[in-house]
Amino acid sequence: MTDQFTPPPSVGCRAAPVLKQRGQREVFCGLTGIIWLHRKMQDAFFLVVGSRTCAHLLQSAAGVMIFAEPRFGTAILEESDLAGLNDAHAELDREVETLLARRPDIRQLFLVGSCPSEVIKLDLSRAAERLTQQFAPKVRVLEYSGSGIETTFTQGEDACLASMVPVLPKTQERELLVVGALPDVVEDQMMALLDGLGVGPVRLLPARSLDVETGIGPNTVFALTQPFLADTHAALERRGATHIAAPFPFGEEGTTAWLAAIAAQFGVSDETFKAVTDAPRRRARAAIAQASEPLNGKSVFFFPDSQLEVPLARFLTRECAMTAVEVGMPYIHDSIHGPDLDLLPEGPQISEGQDVDLQLDRCREARPDLTVCGLGLANPLEAEGLSTKWAIELVFTPVHFYEQAGDLASLFARPLRRKGLLKHEGIAASDPTMREVAQ
Amino acid sequence: MKLTVWTYEGPPHVGAMRVATGMKGLHYVLHAPQGDTYADLLFTMIERRDHRPPVTYTTFQARDLGSDTAGLFKKACQDAYDRFKPEAIIVGASCTAELIQDDPGGLAETMGLPVPVIPLELPSYQRKENFGADETFFQIVRHLAKPMEKTARVSCNIIGPTALGFRHRDDVQEITNLLYELGIEVNVTAPMGATPTDITKMGQAHFNVLLYPETGEQTARYCERTFDQPFTKVIPIGAGATHDFIAEVRALSGSTAELDTDRLRQSWWSRSVDSTYLTGKRVFIFGDGTHVLTAARIARDEMGFEVAGLGCYNREFARPVRALAKEFGVTPLITDDYLEVERAIEELQPEMILGTQMERHIGKRLGIPCAVISAPVHVQDFPARYSPQMGFEGANVIFDTWVHPLVMGLEEHLLHMFREDFEFNDAAGPSHHGGHAPQKQGAPAPVEATPEPATTGEVIWLDLAERELKKIPFFVRGKARRNTETYATEKGLREISLDTLYEAKAHFAR
Ligand code: SF4
Numbered sequence: 008m009t010d011q012f013t014p015p016p017s018v019g020c021r022a023a024p025v026l027k028q029r030g031q032r033e034v035f036c037g038l039t040g041i042i043w044l045h046r047k048m049q050d051a052f053f054l055v056v057g058s059r060t061c062a063h064l065l066q067s068a069a070g071v072m073i074f075a076e077p078r079f080g081t082a083i084l085e086e087s088d089l090a091g092l093n094d095a096h097a098e099l100d101r102e103v104e105t106l107l108a109r110r111p112d113i114r115q116l117f118l119v120g121s122c123p124s125e126v127i128k129l130d131l132s133r134a135a136e137r138l139t140q141q142f143a144p145k146v147r148v149l150e151y152s153g154s155g156i157e158t159t160f161t162q163g164e165d166a167c168l169a170s171m172v173p174v175l176p177k178t179q180e181r182e183l184l185v186v187g188a189l190p191d192v193v194e195d196q197m198m199a200l201l202d203g204l205g206v207g208p209v210r211l212l213p214a215r216s217l218d219v220e221t222g223i224g225p226n227t228v229f230a231l232t233q234p235f236l237a238d239t240h241a242a243l244e245r246r247g248a249t250h251i252a253a254p255f256p257f258g259e260e261g262t263t264a265w266l267a268a269i270a271a272q273f274g275v276s277d278e279t280f281k282a283v284t285d286a287p288r289r290r291a292r293a294a295i296a297q298a299s300e301p302l303n304g305k306s307v308f309f310f311p312d313s314q315l316e317v318p319l320a321r322f323l324t325r326e327c328a329m330t331a332v333e334v335g336m337p338y339i340h341d342s343i344h345g346p347d348l349d350l351l352p353e354g355p356q357i358s359e360g361q362d363v364d365l366q367l368d369r370c371r372e373a374r375p376d377l378t379v380c381g382l383g384l385a386n387p388l389e390a391e392g393l394s395t396k397w398a399i400e401l402v403f404t405p406v407h408f409y410e411q412a413g414d415l416a417s418l419f420a421r422p423l424r425r426k427g428l429l430k431h432e433g434i435a436a437s438d439p440t441m442r443e444v445a446q
Numbered sequence: 447m448k449l450t451v452w453t454y455e456g457p458p459h460v461g462a463m464r465v466a467t468g469m470k471g472l473h474y475v476l477h478a479p480q481g482d483t484y485a486d487l488l489f490t491m492i493e494r495r496d497h498r499p500p501v502t503y504t505t506f507q508a509r510d511l512g513s514d515t516a517g518l519f520k521k522a523c524q525d526a527y528d529r530f531k532p533e534a535i536i537v538g539a540s541c542t543a544e545l546i547q548d549d550p551g552g553l554a555e556t557m558g559l560p561v562p563v564i565p566l567e568l569p570s571y572q573r574k575e576n577f578g579a580d581e582t583f584f585q586i587v588r589h590l591a592k593p594m595e596k597t598a599r600v601s602c603n604i605i606g607p608t609a610l611g612f613r614h615r616d617d618v619q620e621i622t623n624l625l626y627e628l629g630i631e632v633n634v635t636a637p638m639g640a641t642p643t644d645i646t647k648m649g650q651a652h653f654n655v656l657l658y659p660e661t662g663e664q665t666a667r668y669c670e671r672t673f674d675q676p677f678t679k680v681i682p683i684g685a686g687a688t689h690d691f692i693a694e695v696r697a698l699s700g701s702t703a704e705l706d707t708d709r710l711r712q713s714w715w716s717r718s719v720d721s722t723y724l725t726g727k728r729v730f731i732f733g734d735g736t737h738v739l740t741a742a743r744i745a746r747d748e749m750g751f752e753v754a755g756l757g758c759y760n761r762e763f764a765r766p767v768r769a770l771a772k773e774f775g776v777t778p779l780i781t782d783d784y785l786e787v788e789r790a791i792e793e794l795q796p797e798m799i800l801g802t803q804m805e806r807h808i809g810k811r812l813g814i815p816c817a818v819i820s821a822p823v824h825v826q827d828f829p830a831r832y833s834p835q836m837g838f839e840g841a842n843v844i845f846d847t848w849v850h851p852l853v854m855g856l857e858e859h860l861l862h863m864f865r866e867d868f869e870f871n872d873a874a875g876p877s878h879h880g881g882h883a884p885q886k887q888g889a890p891a892p893v894e895a896t897p898e899p900a901t902t903g904e905v906i907w908l909d910l911a912e913r914e915l916k917k918i919p920f921f922v923r924g925k926a927r928r929n930t931e932t933y934a935t936e937k938g939l940r941e942i943s944l945d946t947l948y949e950a951k952a953h954f955a956r
Contacts, residue, residue: 031522032505036481054449058541058570063456064484082447086571089545098447106449122479122542125508155481156508156542364529383486383498390496 013260013325016352020317020334021345023357030362033383034312034337035068035399036155037163038119042069043403044167045078047188050114050216053079054106055153056099056131057121068399078113080106084123095129096137103138107146114145114217117167120152147217149174159337161235161313161402164188168212172242175212178222183269184248186212186240187233190405197232197256197408200266203283206273212239223248228272230265232256232407234347235314237340254346255315258322258412259291264346287409294413299327301423302416305376311335311361312381312398318347319379319401320355327416331355332373335366377419394422452784452804454759454822458568459540460485461578464637464661465586466536467499467609471641472586473532475523477515477543477550480505492825493610502526506543516548520557527559534590534642535559536582538566562642564589574782576660576734576760579608583637584664590642593673594649600699601631603651603669605677606662607638612737612821614638616834617657621682624837625655628692628701637661649673653698657681657836659736660760683740685712685748685841710838712845716748724749724849728925730796731756732779732787732805733820735763737835739770741800741819744844746774754796755779757787784808795924798852803827814924815851819844905934910944929954 038061041053055061062081069077082102088095099118107113116138118131131150138148151170153163168186183206185197194211201209210221225247231240234255244250253268254261263284270280307329309316316336323329333356336344348357358366363384370378371391378388378395385395396419406415459476466474467489476482483503489495504522506515527535537550551565564585568578604621607614615638622632633651634644648669654677656666666677676698682691692705715721729751731741735758745751757779758767764780771778779790788808791799799809799816803824809816818827819835834840907915911930918926926947933950934942 030505030525031483031503032480033483033486034480035484036479038481039484056447059450059453059455059457059574060459060482060541060570062450062453063460064481066452067456067484067488077451080449080451083450084447084571086569088447089571095447102447102449122481123545126511126542126545154508155479156506156511159480364525381487382491383483384490386490386494386496387498 015350018353019349020351020353020355020357021341021348023348023353025339026356026358027360028358028362028365029360030365032159032337032361033310033363033381034361035160035381036064036122037153037158037160037166038064038121038155039068039160039399040153040163040167041065041079041119044164044188044213048115048213048215049078050112051078051117052106052110052113052115053117053119054103055079055081055119055121056124056129057081057084057119057154058123059083061121061123078110084127089127092127092129095127096134099129099134100138100141103148107142114147116142116146116148117170118148118150119163119167120150120154120157122154122156125152125154125156147174161233161315162238162337164233165236165238168236169238169242171212172223172239172246175221175223175246178224179226180208180222180224181226181228182208182210182222183273184210184212184221184223184227184229184243186229186231186236186243188213189232189407191215193405193407193411196410200283200287200408201269204266204270204273204275204279206269206275230269231343233315234318234343237338237343240340240343250342252342252346254321254350255318256407257315257318257415258326259288259295259409260326260350261318261322261347262291262408262412263288264350284409291409291412295326295416298413298416298420301420301427302377303328304330305423306330306332306373307377307379307419308332308370308373308375309334309336310363310366310370310378310380310384310398311337311358312379313402314338314344315398315401316379317344317351317357321347321351322415323419324352325350326412327419329377332375333358333366333369335359335361337361377423379419394426396422450783454782454784454802454804455574455576456485456488457541457570458573458575458578458581459538459570460488461575461580461608461661462536462538462566462568462582463489463499463501464575464579464608464610465582466501467495468607468611468614468638469586469636469640469642471533471643472500473526473530473535474499474501475519475526475535475537475550475554476501476503476540477519477538477548478503478505478540479507479542482540482542488610492823493828494825495609499609500530500532504543511546515543515546516553519548519550519553523554523557523559527561532561532642534562534564534586536564536566536586538568539570541570544570562589574760576762579637579661580664583608583662584668586637586642587645587648587665588668590645591648591669591673592646594647596652597631597633597650599631600629600701601633601651602695602699603633603648603654603675604635605654605656605666605669606658606660607635608658608661609638610821610823611638611658611661612734612823612827613833613835613840614658615828616832617836617840619832620834620837620839621655621657624682624688624692624705625695627703627705628695628699629703630695630699630701649675651675653677655695660734660762681736681740682836683737683840684744684844685710685838686743687740688837688841707838710841712748712838712841715842715845716750721750721849724751724852727751727798727852728754728794728796729798729800730754730791730794730805731819732758732799732801734758734760735767737820739763739766742770742774744841745800748841749845749848751798755790755794757781757790759802788812795928797922797925798848800848817848817851904940905931905942906940907942908944911942911947914944914947926951 135148135150149170151166227248230251254264256262256265320331320334335358339359489499537554554563656677669675680691682688738758753774759782768778799805800819806816930950
């Protein structure tokens with residue numbers, strides 16, 4: 008079995024010095040998570056209490072009007088709401104009543120805090136308690152913060168899931184809880200793998216709907232499928248559950264390591280493990296080999312966005328033969344990201360937080376073959392001749408586990424393949440003076 | 447508090463960004479939390495700009511709130527100046543920073559930066575994007591432009607185009623050419639393409655051409671008062687409006703230069719027999735005030751449509767839109783609530799919508815074709831090809847754009863004749879669009895074009911009449927239903943029989 012494993016690097020990045028800079032951060036706020044969470048939890052509605060900016064962010068990040076009537080909306084604060092908090096609470100009650108009357112399919116309502124609601128100290132936990140009493144048992148009302156002063160991009164999902172942990176029913180059962188919103192198709196594959204290993208019962212957070220009983224207690228062990236769930240991790244430990252630390256299930260190696268950590272917890276035999284994973288591992292390796300060809304020997308630079316950066320850098324360096332120049336993360340948590348950092352070969356600059364102008368300077372200096380960054384930076388960098396991959400696609404696309412390992416590699420390979428295909432370079436690349444004229 | 451799903455306009459600071467990003471040599475320091483940086487993608491993704499917008503965000507966090515957000519602002523301001531060396535800086539607050547009351551304008555003033563610093567007051571909880579653009583541009587002009595001697599040759603400024611505007615790029619080119627043909631030089635086009643230095647020279651022009659009242663009206667009025675520059679009131683969208691605009695420009699400039707109008711194909715295209723089928727098509731028009739006002743006139747006078755309803759989302763233009771609705775004998779819809787717009791469309795059952803990307807989506811849901819006439823913009827509203835809305839070429843572009851979603855002349859008749867054809871049926875939609883493949887066995891039934899309740903209000907549809915109604919192609923079915931019901935109500939009938947249906951048809955025949 009060992010011949011199939013790439014040995015870990017002699018020196019990983021776990022102890023590497025971390026560059027920390029403070030300046031402008033070019034990232035989304037946690038509200039963005041609503042765009043995938045509302046698809047995942049089909050009986051939930053996300054009500055942002057915020058400003059026109061918040062509504063505009065959701066609309067812009069979602070791409071205008073993908074869905075006729077989505078299960079999210081913004082209660083936009085107006086001048087009068089800022090004057091008196093009591094009135095604001097009354098207004099919120101009124102909006103929620105109208106909403107729930109119009110949408111009887113809603114079983115869970117999340118009140119989502121924003122920067123404005125937090126700055127004026129509008130206490131949404133009070134509102135959630137009040138509304139839960141009013142609408143129980145039909146609707147459960149929870150609250151969390153997706154504000155930009157508290158959360159970065161994927162931390163919104165973390166805050167949402169963490170808000171659900173205290174209300175999970177108690178259980179003494181020895182169960183595996185898998186935490187993190189995954190596309191349904193990926194979730195089904197994962198369940199099949201765990202089932203094959205004989206691991207169970209398996210519970211999910213978030214569950215697809217409220218009726219599914221996910222409990223928690225001292226005998227619960229949990230695994231994270233997403234590397235941005237630090238608060239949820241802490242909340243689960245507070246309720247006595249035990250974390251199975253592992254690299255994240257990206258690529259063949261990550262998936263195998265993730266499953267192996269769970270298998271060890273549940274005493275799965277080597278034979279069973281091999282029997283279940285050998286075939287999909289082979290498939291994944293073949294798919295990666297094919298898809299990652301344009302990536303071999305190329306360099307990659309990560310701007311901080313989703314906290315997926317370290318696991319993905321591990322995948323790209325170890326399974327796609329890339330070299331990482333810089334791996335930026337909005338936040339680094341040793342207990343969560345440590346196992347991936349151990350596997351990431353030394354070399355790249357690890358950075359936490361951001362001063363976007365300084366980081367852009369470093370990126371331009373390094374001229375990586377591929378830059379993973381946000382939507383605001385992608386086209387400007389392309390115009391400077393760099394190839395980019397939008398970070399947001401990585402949280403919207405099925406990329407976890409064996410069967411998606413090849414897709415994950417192609418996501419990164421596509422910009423490079425495309426560059427190879429297009430014969431006619433834009434005026435930008437061919438003639439800098441023309442570019443000035445064209446502006 | 448107001449529950450909003452989709453918004454027609456962003457917050458006012460996004461309007462300020464549209465001005466800053468359209469200009470050159472200007473930098474915007476915005477006191478705002480990190481999430482507000484999403485606005486960059488509007489410009490880099492939707493408009494495909496190859497530069498980041500010239501905006502520095504302070505990205506303060508919760509932990510800064512108790513301590514020194516003001517210091518953070520000053521540092522961001524200094525860093526932005528040092529790095530970008532702009533000719534002028536605008537400073538302001540987003541919705542969150544407005545609440546913490548750091549007064550960016552006052553702070554920046556104390557810093558002694560060697561370039562003009564222009565403070566913006568944009569009330570985020572009252573106003574929206576268009577106001578933000580209009581006010582920002584006005585403040586820039588008020589701070590920078592000074593009275594000057596007029597140019598020797600007659601010249602004008604073009605006022606109003608911004609970044610992320612609906613076809614602004616091509617409108618400016620079209621109108622600049624038109625003015626050139628009239629022998630008028632463009633002194634400054636602003637905000638789009640202008641530097642702060644250019645702005646200082648705006649006073650040289652003899653008059654102003656205001657293309658977008660939404661984003662330039664305050665400035666036009668200010669320049670009229672301060673620099674003695676009259677401005678044009680006609681917006682040259684449509685053939686008629688373009689002619690009126692030319693007349694207005696001639697009056698302001700004294701130009702008598704001859705114009706070649708051969709390029710205007712729209713008038714003949716609309717008169718040619720193929721266009722007969724456009725006659726009396728019932729359209730619903732919705733968008734920003736300016737585009738709705740101009741579209742209504744084109745619809746009625748240049749396409750021969752019947753305007754069934756109209757409205758706008760920006761309250762600033764409620765008055766002229768109301769006046770126009772009155773002239774057209776329809777009820778105006780002034781709202782920024784897209785659900786309300788959807789209800790109005792559902793009720794009116796127009797044969798076509800002239801709207802925004804929002805209405806395009808409503809149309810998709812209701813099975814009503816839609817052509818886009820106005821912001822809010824979508825990546826599709828920035829075509830690679832030249833595609834103005836203004837001037838003669840704009841009139842041509844609009845003709846094509848509006849006709850494209852419709853079922854064309856002869857095809858309409860064929861649909862009437864061969865309704866049951868499995869390949870060529872009315873649920874398949876216009877044949878020049880995708881999706882007219884034969885209905886697959888077991889595939890879900892085609893979505894009914896219009897909701898078809900058996901009863902509407904008081905009037906009951908008898909079975910035979912109801913079945914006959916279903917035989918009418920989808921794109922006229924809504925109209926037929928409405929007309930028949932109106933007819934029945936007028937006649938005091940409680941039931942609609944087959945006869946009623948055909949009597950109504952005869953009654954409304956034209
Ligand atoms: S950063 Fe704050 S104000 Fe801006 S969109 Fe996010 S929650 Fe709303």
